[in-house]
Amino acid sequence: KQEVTQIPAALSVPEGENLVLNCSFTDSAIYNLQWFRQDPGKGLTSLLLIQSSQREQTSGRLNASLDKSSGRSTLYIAASQPGDSATYLCAVRPGDDKIIFGKGTRLHILP
Amino acid sequence: DAGVIQSPRHEVTEMGQEVTLRCKPISGHNSLFWYRQTMMRGLELLIYFNNNVPIDDSGMPEDRFSAKMPNASFSTLKIQPSEPRDSAVYFCASSRRTVDTQYFGPGTRLTVL
Numbered sequence: 001k002q003e004v005t006q007i008p009a010a011l012s013v014p015e016g017e018n019l020v021l022n023c024s025f026t027d028s029a030i031y032n033l034q035w036f037r038q039d040p041g042k043g044l045t046s047l048l049l050i051q052s053s054q055r056e057q058t059s060g061r062l063n064a065s066l067d068k069s070s071g072r073s074t075l076y077i078a079a080s081q082p083g084d085s086a087t088y089l090c091a092v093r094p095g096d097d098k099i100i101f102g103k104g105t106r107l108h109i110l111p
Numbered sequence: 112d113a114g115v116i117q118s119p120r121h122e123v124t125e126m127g128q129e130v131t132l133r134c135k136p137i138s139g140h141n142s143l144f145w146y147r148q149t150m151m152r153g154l155e156l157l158i159y160f161n162n163n164v165p166i167d168d169s170g171m172p173e174d175r176f177s178a179k180m181p182n183a184s185f186s187t188l189k190i191q192p193s194e195p196r197d198s199a200v201y202f203c204a205s206s207r208r209t210v211d212t213q214y215f216g217p218g219t220r221l222t223v224l
Contacts (some may be wrong), residue, residue: 011224029211032210034212041217041218042217042218043115043202043204043215043216043217043218044154044202044204044215045215046212046213046214049212074219084146093210098156098167099156099213101153101155102153103153103154104153111200
């Protein structure tokens with residue numbers, strides 16, 4: 001059974017620093033992996049989607065990497081800003097169409 | 112496009128009452144998903160539809176939960192009777208195809224007293 005783990009559960013970082021969020025999954029047979037952002041009281045917003053054949057995806061200050069063989073993905077945020085404060089969730093799609101979410105990392109950027 | 116629309120945004124009810132949550136997916140999206148989010152269990156998929164047909168309802172916790180999608184622009188999730196442990200935020204999401212990026216609604220916060 002596929003399990004997705006995100007450690008740490010919470011992270012505080014001074015504004016301007018670069019940071020890395022981690023995601024690990026137990027079964028390397030995945031279709032794709034996504035990173036989502038969730039603001040308090042809101043739904044999820046997709047940030048980046050990496051297909052199983054890809055190694056990374058970039059969008060602005062965000063870069064997501066995927067290493068299927070080791071069951072790991074990272075989300076790199078450059079030059080962090082207070083507006084980046086949110087919960088970031090990693091989600092893995094195995095071959096059967098259902099997404100499996102991690103519990104997220106709650107990120108707080110200190111002004 | 113207005114995005115995925117959910118109603119109500121908040122629902123407070125008493126144990127034993129029937130609760131109906133509503134969702135309007137993004138026009139042109141063929142797949143619709145219902146999720147439940149709690150602090151303890153995180154985000155869990157309850158059921159998903161493709162072209163209005165339920166494909167997988169293995170995440171529905173028990174017979175008290177039911178979901179319908181009578182047409183491409185509307186879906187309901189019903190809980191009858193509701194229990195305090197059903198308290199959670201319920202999200203609806205839609206996508207063009209099942210494997211594409213999902214777009215989430217703002218959620219319905221349900222409190223069962």
